[in-house]
Amino acid sequence: MILPRLALAAALAAAHLTAWSAPLVIKYSHVVADQTPKGQAALKFKELAEKALPGKVEVQVFPNSQLFGDGKEMEALLLGDVQIIAPSLAKFGKYTPKLQVFDLPFLFDDIAAVDRFQDSPKGLELLDSMKKKGIKGLGYLHNGMKELSANKPLRTPADAKGLKFRIQSSDVLEAQFKAVGGNPQKLAFAEVYQALQTGVVDGTENPWSNIYTKKFHEVQKYIMESDHGVLDYMVIANAAWWDKLPADVRTALNKAMVESIKFGNKVAFDEAAAYRQKVVDDKKAEVLKLSKDELAQWRAAMKPVWKKFESEIGKDVIDAALSANQN
Numbered sequence: 193m194i195l196p197r198l199a200l201a202a203a204l205a206a207a208h209l210t211a212w213s214a215p216l217v218i219k220y221s222h223v224v225a226d227q228t229p230k231g232q233a234a235l236k237f238k239e240l241a242e243k244a245l246p247g248k249v250e251v252q253v254f255p256n257s258q259l260f261g262d263g264k265e266m267e268a269l270l271l272g273d274v275q276i277i278a279p280s281l282a283k284f285g286k287y288t289p290k291l292q293v294f295d296l297p298f299l300f301d302d303i304a305a306v307d308r309f310q311d312s313p314k315g316l317e318l319l320d321s322m323k324k325k326g327i328k329g330l331g332y333l334h335n336g337m338k339e340l341s342a343n344k345p346l347r348t349p350a351d352a353k354g355l356k357f358r359i360q361s362s363d364v365l366e367a368q369f370k371a372v373g374g375n376p377q378k379l380a381f382a383e384v385y386q387a388l389q390t391g392v393v394d395g396t397e398n399p400w401s402n403i404y405t406k407k408f409h410e411v412q413k414y415i416m417e418s419d420h421g422v423l424d425y426m427v428i429a430n431a432a433w434w435d436k437l438p439a440d441v442r443t444a445l446n447k448a449m450v451e452s453i454k455f456g457n458k459v460a461f462d463e464a465a466a467y468r469q470k471v472v473d474d475k476k477a478e479v480l481k482l483s484k485d486e487l488a489q490w491r492a493a494m495k496p497v498w499k500k501f502e503s504e505i506g507k508d509v510i511d512a513a514l515s516a517n518q519n
C-alpha cells in the first residue's frame with residue numbers, strides 16, 4: 193500500500209529532521225546554591241555555550257542536589273545521565289588517590305597558592321589523572337579556604353576531642369579529624385544542615401559561601417577562622433561523550449568552560465570576604481579569630497596526616513603543591 197509507505201517515509205524524514213535540528217541537551221548538575229562560585233560558573237557556562245552555539249545546544253543547570261546529590265552524581269556521569277558535574281576535589285578518592293593532595297590540612301597558605309599549584313605542570317597533569325576511568329577533567333574551579341565550625345569554641349585541637357564532625361567523602365579528611373581526637377562521619381552535602389540541626393554531628397568544615405548559602409551558621413554556635421584547608425572543584429565530563437562531540441562543538445564548549453571557570457574564580461576571590469561578613473552580620477554564630485599560636489597547634493596536630501598519605505599521593509605532587517606557597 194502506497195499510503196502507509198509514504199506515511200512511514202514522512203515519519204522517518206521528520207524523525208531525521210528532529211534528530212538533526214534538536215539541540216544537544218547538556219545537563220550540568222551540582223550540589224550547592226546558585227549564588228556560590230560554582231553555581232555562578234555553571235550559569236555562566238550555560239549563557240556562553242548557548243550564545244556560542246545558538247540552537248545547537250541547550251544547557252540545563254541543576255543546583256542544590258536537585259538532580260543528583262553526592263554519591264550518585266559520579267555514577268550518573270559515567271552512565272551518561274548527566275554530562276557535566278563539578279565535585280569537590282575531596283570526592284575523587286575512589287577514582288584517583290592523587291587528588292587527595294588538595295585535602296591535606298595546612299598545605300596551602302591561601303587560595304592564591306592553590307591557584308598557582310593548579311596552574312603548574314603538576315597541577316595540570318592531575319586534570320588527566322582519571323582518564324582511564326572515563327573521566328575528562330575540564331578545569332579546576334575555586335570555592336575557598338575552609339573554616340571549622342561547632343557548637344563550642346574550638347581554639348585548640350584539644351577542644352575537638354570527642355566531637356562528631358561531618359566530612360566530605362575523603363579518607364584524608366577522616367584522618368585529619370581523627371588526628372585531633374574527633375569522630376568524623378562522611379555525609380552527603382544535602383544532609384549537612386539537618387545533621388547539624390539535629391545533633392547527628394557536632395561540627396563541620398566549609399568555606400564561607402557554603403556556610404552562608406546553606407545556613408550552617410544558623411545551626412552552629414561558633415565558626416573558627418581556621419583556613420586550614422581548601423575546598424575547590426574539578427569540572428568534569430564523561431570522557432566518551434566529550435570525545436564524540438563534533439570538533440567544532442567541543443571547541444566552542446571548551447572555550448565557554450574556560451571562560452565560565454574564570455568567572456566562577458573571580459566570584460570566589462571577590463566574594464569570600466563578603467560571605468564572611470554576611471555570616472558575622474547575621475549574628476547567629478560567633479566568628480572566632482584564632483591566634484598564631486592556636487593555629488600552630490592545629491597545624492602541628494594535623495600535619496602527620498601528610499606522611500600517612502604521601503605514598504598514595506606521591507611526594508612529587510606534595511612537593512609541587514608546597515612550592516606554590518610564597519611564604
Ligand code: LMR
Binds near residue numbers: 223224279335360381
Ligand atoms: C561539601 O560536600 O561540603 C562540598 O563539597 C559541597 C560543594 O560542592 O561545595
